[in-house]
Amino acid sequence: MKKAIIALEDGTCFEGRAFAGSGEFYGELVFNTSMTGYQEILTDPSYNGQIVTMTYPLIGNYGVNPEDAESRAVFAKGLVIGECSRIASNWRSTMPLPEYLEQAGIVGVDQVDTRAITLHIRDKGAMKCIISTEDPDKDSLVAKAKASEGLVGRDLSTEVSITEPYTYPEGGKPDAKFRVAVIDCGIKLNQLRIFDELGCECRVFPNGASSAAILACKPDGLFVSNGPGDPAGVPQIVKTVMELVEARLPTFGICFGHQMLGLALGGTTYKLKFGHRGGNQPIQDTRSKKVEIASHNHGFCIDADSINPEVAEISHINLNDNTVAGLRHKTLPLFCVQYHPEACPGPHDPFYLFEEFMELMEKEKRS
Incomplete structure (x- = not known):
């Protein structure tokens, strides 16, 4: 040694x-x-x-x-x-x-x-x-x-994203309740496992896929995954997400995906001093006032003042520093969180968010 x-x-x-x-x-x-x-x-x-x-x-x-x-x-x-x-x-x-x-x-x-x-x-x-x-x-x-090269302005997401689309679970799910289009910005497998357990078939796309290619698979919903790097360094993903949001797809984003959606809604991001990384961050749901403990891994954050309150509401806050931990659109079927409800490692308190996404897709399917 x-x-x-x-x-x-x-x-x-x-x-x-x-x-x-x-x-x-x-x-x-x-x-x-x-x-x-x-x-x-x-x-x-x-x-x-x-x-x-x-x-x-x-x-x-x-x-x-x-x-x-x-x-x-x-x-x-x-x-x-x-x-x-x-x-x-x-x-x-x-x-x-x-x-x-x-x-x-x-x-x-x-x-x-x-x-x-x-x-x-x-x-x-x-x-x-x-x-x-x-x-x-x-x-x-x-x-x-x-x-050495730092993180600010770098597109690290493309380095970890897949290069060709694939279906999860392998071979598809003929009896799937919903078909979810997934943008892989650096996805964790447990997110896909949870969708599988909830009866969903996922079509996973590279982060450079066009909105037309994603819509062509006729998904019931859109999931934008976590990923690395500066969210301001990937305007091409933000553009695609913006186009998909306008198509009224029920949408759920986690961490980097939350930042992509925040930027697509007109917000801005900034770099945190030392970031949030761990399995024990306290998050408050601003609607119910309930507090959940969640797993975090991010160094950038959405600026609360950049969110137009007529467009979206801040649905969750981090109680350690009052930073934005969740957004929910006021008229479109869209919500996102800055933390990791899929755990691994971490607590299971926020699992309900996957169930809320299922309910959102069900509601949109009926309408």
């Missing part, structure tokens, strides 16, 4: 050991407060371009397995933890975490003060970084971090 240096663009450096991988790895350094679910986090396409620090001190104790992957690959650019468990003990485990990262070509660093990293990011904000096992010169590494 090699010594690893984590260098941030502001000149701060941390030292640890590389328990997996070697070389130099770039990304935006962020933290996640989840206690479990490291495999789901690593395979969440929304982490494309980011290096994840886990605040929970011991990671890897239950190993990994194929069933818990949330996508086709590991998309996070690196993993920073306090301690990598020497033993992976779980009847479902097929591989220890270090081997999993090695196979994915991703660096894993432990024996580092993750509390210090988290406090630094919380105070100074998420920032560009480099992890190196090769260059011992910290000044050199800081310069490389400064010169």
Whole structure:
């Protein structure tokens, strides 16, 4: 195992050991407060371009397995933890975490003060970084971090989206209650699994698909998935979503999809200081005043002041900082949330949103 240096663009450096991988790895350094679910986090396409620090001190104790992957690959650019468990003990485990990262070509660093990293990011904000096992010169590494490409303005969604449409479940669902068109901006598999369990057949499209191609499959509804990067960096997706909204398709968006819909409705986005990443964010439904605990993973947010109150209402807010966590159109069958009701990892409180989408499609079908 090699010594690893984590260098941030502001000149701060941390030292640890590389328990997996070697070389130099770039990304935006962020933290996640989840206690479990490291495999789901690593395979969440929304982490494309980011290096994840886990605040929970011991990671890897239950190993990994194929069933818990949330996508086709590991998309996070690196993993920073306090301690990598020497033993992976779980009847479902097929591989220890270090081997999993090695196979994915991703660096894993432990024996580092993750509390210090988290406090630094919380105070100074998420920032560009480099992890190196090769260059011992910290000044050199800081310069490389400064010169690296950040997230602002980047289209990271297209890097993780599929290139050809496909049907889920494979082979289709002849007795499907509804057929849902899905725009893959970086989708997590559990979203598709839930639609399948609720009796839906999904036709999944690349994020560059035209509105005409999507409408040609005659869907009962539209789902816009989560994904990575700056929402302002993908105007082509916003344009497509806008055209589909105008077609009065019942529409549901999650996270990046929420941002796409917010932009399509005339809103604007901004970058949060250190983002919301974890399985324990309190969300209030402004209609019922009920509070739910939800899983989050986003670094950008819809500006509340940019939403025209005559067009849409803010349906949910994050109680930690009062940021916009949900929107609902006042006349069209459309709603979206900034968080992850599909969990994995995370609580199941917001599952009702999938059921509301089903009700929306049923209502529109009857009308």
